[in-house]
Amino acid sequence: MSKLVVRVKILPSDxxxxxxxxxKSISETVPTGMELNxxxxxxxxxxxxxxxxxxxxxxxxxxxxxxxxxxxxxxxVGQFEVVAMSRRSVQIK
Numbered sequence: 001m002s003k004l005v006v007r008v009k010i011l012p013s014d015x016x017x018x019x020x021x022x023x024k025s026i027s028e029t030v031p032t033g034m035e036l037n038x039x040x041x042x043x044x045x046x047x048x049x050x051x052x053x054x055x056x057x058x059x060x061x062x063x064x065x066x067x068x069x070x071x072x073x074x075x076x077v078g079q080f081e082v083v084a085m086s087r088r089s090v091q092i093k
Contacts, residue, residue, distance in 0.1 A: 002059040003088035005037065006067065010051040011044070013078035019051055022076035026053065031070050033058050056088065 012019060019041060027036050037054040044050050057063040064082075071080045 004057045004059050004063070005086050005088055006055045006057055006064070006082060007084040008053050008055065008071065009042070009081045009083045010053060010071065010077055011079040013076055015048060017076045019049055022074065023051055023053070025076065026074055031066055033063065034067060
């Protein structure tokens with residue numbers, strides 16, 4: 001089965017949210033059938049940052065819904081947006 005790389009931009013629920021803790025929580029509770037590939041912080045504005053996280057998922061029905069449900073339930077996640085999606089063999093810049 002082929003794999004997908006999904007890059008998600010995550011904004012914190014408020015300015016006081018510790019993104020390192022959010023990242024740690026996500027990496028420790030990634031659902032079965034998914035893996036966390038890369039995490040980075042990106043400046044947004046005025047000292048606020050977002051997380052850019054690359055997930056690897058099976059290319060099967062329902063995986064995106066499962067990822068969105070997981071992120072929506074994660075404490076400290078205010079908003080999230082899928083900013084890129086590609087087959088595993090293609091590198092996202």
